[in-house]
Amino acid sequence: MGLEVKNVKKNFGAKLAVDNLSFEINKPGAFGLLGTNGAGKTTTIRMILGIIKKDDGTILWNGKEVSRKHVKFGYLPEERGIYPKTKVYDQLMYFAKLKGMKKQEADEAIKYWLKRLELEEYTYLQAEKLSKGNQQKVQFITAVMHDPELIVLDEPFSGLDPINTEILKNVMIDLINKGKYIIMSSHQMNSIEEFCTDLVILNKGKTVLKGNLNDIKNSYKSNKMEIQALDNIDELIKSLGLKVIFSKDNNYEVEIKDEEEGYKLYNLLAKDNIKVNKFELKKPSLHDIFIEKVGASK
Amino acid sequence: MRDLITVATFTIKDMLQRKSFIISTLIILVLIVVGFNIPNIISKIKGDSDWNDKILLVDSENIFEGNLEALNSDESPYKFIVKNEKIDEQEIKNEISSGEINSCLVFEKGDNGIVINYYVESTVSYGEIPEEVITSFANIYKNVQLSKLGLSNEQLQSLNMPFNINTIETDENPASGNQFVIMLLSILLFYAIYFCAYQVSSSITTEKTSKIMETLITSTNPRTIVLGKTIGIGIVGLLQILSIMIVGIISAVSFLPEGTLDGILDMTNITPMLGGVIIIYFIFGYFFYALLYALTGSTVSKPEDINSVNGPIAIIAIAGFYLAYFSMMNPSSNINVVASMLPISSPFSMPFRVMMGTATTTELIGSILILLASILVVAKISIKIYSSAILNYGTKLSLKDMMKIYKNEK
Numbered sequence: 001m002g003l004e005v006k007n008v009k010k011n012f013g014a015k016l017a018v019d020n021l022s023f024e025i026n027k028p029g030a031f032g033l034l035g036t037n038g039a040g041k042t043t044t045i046r047m048i049l050g051i052i053k054k055d056d057g058t059i060l061w062n063g064k065e066v067s068r069k070h071v072k073f074g075y076l077p078e079e080r081g082i083y084p085k086t087k088v089y090d091q092l093m094y095f096a097k098l099k100g101m102k103k104q105e106a107d108e109a110i111k112y113w114l115k116r117l118e119l120e121e122y123t124y125l126q127a128e129k130l131s132k133g134n135q136q137k138v139q140f141i142t143a144v145m146h147d148p149e150l151i152v153l154d155e156p157f158s159g160l161d162p163i164n165t166e167i168l169k170n171v172m173i174d175l176i177n178k179g180k181y182i183i184m185s186s187h188q189m190n191s192i193e194e195f196c197t198d199l200v201i202l203n204k205g206k207t208v209l210k211g212n213l214n215d216i217k218n219s220y221k222s223n224k225m226e227i228q229a230l231d232n233i234d235e236l237i238k239s240l241g242l243k244v245i246f247s248k249d250n251n252y253e254v255e256i257k258d259e260e261e262g263y264k265l266y267n268l269l270a271k272d273n274i275k276v277n278k279f280e281l282k283k284p285s286l287h288d289i290f291i292e293k294v295g296a297s298k
Numbered sequence: 299m300r301d302l303i304t305v306a307t308f309t310i311k312d313m314l315q316r317k318s319f320i321i322s323t324l325i326i327l328v329l330i331v332v333g334f335n336i337p338n339i340i341s342k343i344k345g346d347s348d349w350n351d352k353i354l355l356v357d358s359e360n361i362f363e364g365n366l367e368a369l370n371s372d373e374s375p376y377k378f379i380v381k382n383e384k385i386d387e388q389e390i391k392n393e394i395s396s397g398e399i400n401s402c403l404v405f406e407k408g409d410n411g412i413v414i415n416y417y418v419e420s421t422v423s424y425g426e427i428p429e430e431v432i433t434s435f436a437n438i439y440k441n442v443q444l445s446k447l448g449l450s451n452e453q454l455q456s457l458n459m460p461f462n463i464n465t466i467e468t469d470e471n472p473a474s475g476n477q478f479v480i481m482l483l484s485i486l487l488f489y490a491i492y493f494c495a496y497q498v499s500s501s502i503t504t505e506k507t508s509k510i511m512e513t514l515i516t517s518t519n520p521r522t523i524v525l526g527k528t529i530g531i532g533i534v535g536l537l538q539i540l541s542i543m544i545v546g547i548i549s550a551v552s553f554l555p556e557g558t559l560d561g562i563l564d565m566t567n568i569t570p571m572l573g574g575v576i577i578i579y580f581i582f583g584y585f586f587y588a589l590l591y592a593l594t595g596s597t598v599s600k601p602e603d604i605n606s607v608n609g610p611i612a613i614i615a616i617a618g619f620y621l622a623y624f625s626m627m628n629p630s631s632n633i634n635v636v637a638s639m640l641p642i643s644s645p646f647s648m649p650f651r652v653m654m655g656t657a658t659t660t661e662l663i664g665s666i667l668i669l670l671a672s673i674l675v676v677a678k679i680s681i682k683i684y685s686s687a688i689l690n691y692g693t694k695l696s697l698k699d700m701m702k703i704y705k706n707e708k
Contacts, residue, residue, distance in 0.1 A: 049516050051689065068518075075516045081509030086312060097304045098517040142513055 001062055002026035003048070003150065003181065008057030010043055010205075017043045019205045021057070025198065028179040030172070032192040032199030032213070036294055039202040041185045042078055045152050048183070049075055061150065071150050072099075074143035078154035078185075082135050084128035088119065091127060092141055099146040106145070113141040117167060133164050140168065144175065151175060152183045157191050169194070189287040201293055208293045213286070220284045225262045227252045228278035229269070236268055256281075301518045305526025306533070309501065313534045323538055327545045334549035352377050354393065354402040358384040361405050361412060365438050376431065390417050400424060405435075412439065480626060480650045483576070486539070488619045488646055490580060494535030495587035495615075496608065498528055499595030502684075503604050506596070511688045520685040524677075528588045535584070575662070576649045582669045583645025586676060587615060593680040596687040597699075618642035622650070629654050638665050641672035 003025040010018040018040040025031045035041045046052045048059055050067055064070040083091045089110060096106030114120050117137045122130055127138060136159060143151060156172075157165050172195055175182060186192055192199060193213065200210040209216065227233070229250045237244060237254060242261065246253040256262050262281045269276060284292070313319050332339075355366050355378050366380045379399065390402045394417060401424060402417040414435070418424050444454060502524075505511060514523060594607040618640070625637040625647060637647040638657060644665045651657035657665075 046512075046689075051512065051515060052686075073516070075513065077509075077512035079509040079512060081511065081513055083312070083505075083510060084508055085316065090308075090311070094304065094308045095513065095517050098301055098514075139513065142517075 003066070003183075004058070004060045004063075005044075005048065006058045006060075008044070008047060008059060009055045010040070010047060010052070011055055016205045018047070018054075018202075019207075021200070021202070021205075021207055023198075023200045023207075023210055025181055025183070028181055029176055029197050030182040030184050030195040032196035033183055033185040033202070034187075034189075034192060034199060034290060035185075035202035036204075038204070040205040041202060042154060044202070045075075045154060045183065045185060049073065049152060066150075072146060072148040073150040073152065074146065074148035075151075076140055076143040076153045076156055080132070080136055080139055080159075082127045082139060085126055087124050088114070088127055088130070088138055089123045092138065092145065095142045096145055101146055109145045109147075110141070113145050116171065117141065133160050136160065137164065137168070140171075144171075148180070150181045150183070152185075154185045155187070156184065157186065157188055189285065189290060193286045201290060203294045209289070216289065217283050217286075220289070221258050222262060222281040222283050223256060223288070224282050225254050225256055225265070226278060226280045226282060227254065227265075227269075227276055230275040230277070233269065233274060236272065236274070237265065240265055240268070301522045302526045302529070305518065305522055306530035309527050309530025310534055313497070313501075313531065319534075323541065326538075326542060330542065330545050331549050331553075334546075334553045338553060352379060352399045354378075354385075354390070354399045355380045356385050356390075356402060356404040357382055359405065359407055361407060362435075362438055363442050365442055368438060369434055387417075394419055403427070480653060481623075483653075484619075484623060484626065484646055484650060487576070487580060487583070487649065488615075490535060490539045491583040491587055491645055492612075492615050492619075494532055494538075494584055495591050497531045497535065498588040499591035499608055499611075500601070500604055501527055501531060502592055502595030502688075503598055503601055506599050506688060507601060515685075515688065520688070521681050524589070524592045524681050524684055528585060528592060532581070532584050532588065536580075572649065572653050575652045578666065579645040579649050579669075582666070582673060585673050586641055586645070586669060587611065589673065589676045589680045590614075593676075593683050596680075596684040614642050619646050622647035626650055629656055635661065639668055641669045644669050 005024070006022050008018060008021045021040075021044060023031075033041050033044060043052070047054045048066055050065075059066055061071040066073070086094075092110045092114075093103075093106055096110060097103070101109065111120075111123075114123055117140070119130075119134060119137055119141075122134060122138075127135060130138065140153075140156065143153065156168060160168060169191075172182070176195065182195075184192065184196060196213055198210075198212050199216075201208050224245060229252070232250055233252065234244075234247075237252065240261065242265065243255040244252060245255050254265070259281055266279060269279075353376055355369075357366055357380065360382060364382070366378065369376070369378045369380075385402075385404075390404075393399045394402065400418070404415040404417070406413045406415065412435075414427070414432075416427055441454075444457065449457075505514065590611050591608065594611055595604065598604060598607050621633075621637045621640070621643040623646070625631060625634040628634070629651075634647065634651055634656065637643045638651050638661065648657060648662065648665045652662065
């Protein structure tokens with residue numbers, strides 16, 4: 001059970017959009033699709049959903065071609081679109097019917113989701129009268145209201161304020177807990193780190209990294225540490241020849257080659273009886289890994 | 299099928315709720331009501347009177363020898379007051395300005411015939427003396443003079459012998475039908491097909507502008523979207539035309555004086571068979587042009603580009619209409635057969651060849667089949683190009699781009 005993308009290629013004229021892309025999503029949860037602008041993320045999504053044809057390779061859901069006939073899927077495109085003159089309820093009902101829902105069932109789902117995303121008061125308002133964030137939430141409902149198995153979200157959190165981001169994050173957690181397969185494309189690395197267990201990073205159509213997020217991170221040594229000391233430890237850090245990345249009010253971020261350098265500093269702090277509130281050896285963040293991998297492939 | 303109905307229903311609802319559609323339809327309907335009321339409005343402006351009211355006839359020289367009263371027959375729409383004594387010009391003017399009479403005709407013998415002095419407040423308001431009234435004066439005068447010749451009744455009748463015309467057409471399939479009705483229906487059909495079809499293009503571009511396309515094409519297939527939209531807009535167009543026709547008929551019956559349209563609009567040629575043919579050609583003609591417009595509508599991303607891409611389709615439609623129109627003016631010409639077979643002109647041409655009785659059954663069936671085949675070809679091309687072009691948000695696509703897309707989609 002799951003999605004299998006194998007050796008997929010796509011060219012737009014002379015431009016290579018996606019080159020030999022392969023990955024599998026064989027268990028429910030969120031899968032991250034990362035890349036710079038123009039890396040081929042949206043093209044990949046469009047090929048998965050059959051919006052555009054691939055030049056080569058196979059894309060299968062449970063061994064069958066991804067189509068409305070074989071899988072119930074939902075899609076939140078990066079291009080936010082809405083019928084501006086149509087009432088929120090009417091356009092949701094339109095899409096619900098197109099997705100095969102019966103009127104009664106659609107009505108219940110629409111009302112549930114409008115309440116869940118705090119949009120009830122806009123139910124019978126023309127969509128153009130809603131803020132951009134609320135329009136985005138309406139479009140999100142279009143992607144999930146028919147209870148799809150596969151959900152593709154292209155930049156789901158971009159443009160949302162912290163309150164709405166939180167609302168949507170809670171929905172995401174629910175969807176993951178319900179066993180949905182979610183493909184999430186985003187530039188916000190913290191969102192990917194928060195939800196995704198597996199990921200693929202694309203650069204100019206080529207795969208630069210893929211696999212389980214924890215495995216990827218564990219394959220890296222700690223490369224910095226964070227210290228919250230009660231006294232100034234500038235001299236101590238200098239004595240070990242370490243580089244301070246950032247410091248403010250005795251809070252430090254220090255670059256290290258490996259864990260050993262960190263432990264050396266820790267021992268010196270203990271020896272000098274310097275009190276610390278926090279001492280953390282940090283592995284590279286997804287942001288760091290992304291920069292490193294994409295930078296190296298350029 | 300379910301999705302097709304859903305798309306068509308949504309399109310109908312969306313169009314009927316648009317302010318621009320409601321306002322433009324209301325303006326058309328108001329203009330129709332006002333148009334049929336123009337004679338009444340003019341009459342009101344003129345003070346509820348026409349040339350027909352009270353006309354004073356002054357025959358002080360007894361030219362008509364007391365026979366002018368004969369003008370006041372039951373059938374005459376005019377009321378004549380006849381006086382045989384001389385009346386002062388100032389008195390005539392006073393009677394006109396006081397409204398006792400509307401106009402006055404004073405008859406005098408001149409060197410070269412009878413002179414009529416026409417007194418009227420203003421010819422702009424009351425018009426010239428109607429032709430049939432002058433003819434009546436001439437006839438009365440002629441009869442007065444003839445009666446003096448002592449001719450018998452038979453001789454008098456033989457002088458006024460009526461002419462009866464029998465027309466025998468030598469063409470084996472002579473054209474029949476009221477030309478005015480043919481032209482009117484032709485223009486109405488062109489309007490219906492052309493403007494309804496144009497809406498399809500505009501609707502697709504609007505959807506592209508609102509960036510809803512990706513959500514839409516992952517909810518149903520492009521074929522359903524194009525056909526559903528085309529059907530929906532066609533139904534709205536049909537409703538609009540029906541409302542225009544109903545308001546037109548009601549206005550004509552309610553506001554026009556009885557008999558005004560007799561002889562102009564002779565509907566006796568419109569048989570149920572012809573009605574059926576008109577409906578078939580409306581539907582097929584609409585689909586032919588609407589699907590062409592669906593293609594052009596999907597190739598642009600901005601509403602301001604619609605007109606430029608629709609230009610070639612407009613030229614095709616207008617060329618088709620004029621080909622049909624000019625062939626109608628020459629019903630016996632062979633160009634009629636061409637016009638009624640070509641899909642671009644057959645929707646405007648064939649219904650009128652059927653009305654005129656010049657089309658054979660084979661020609662009718664052949665024309666419908668050609669049109670149907672053309673619709674299928676256009677639909678195939680349009681839907682293929684639409685499927686790819688709707689995701690193009692850049693500049694408008696050229697013909698070369700479209701051909702490339704079609705080739706790649708094969």
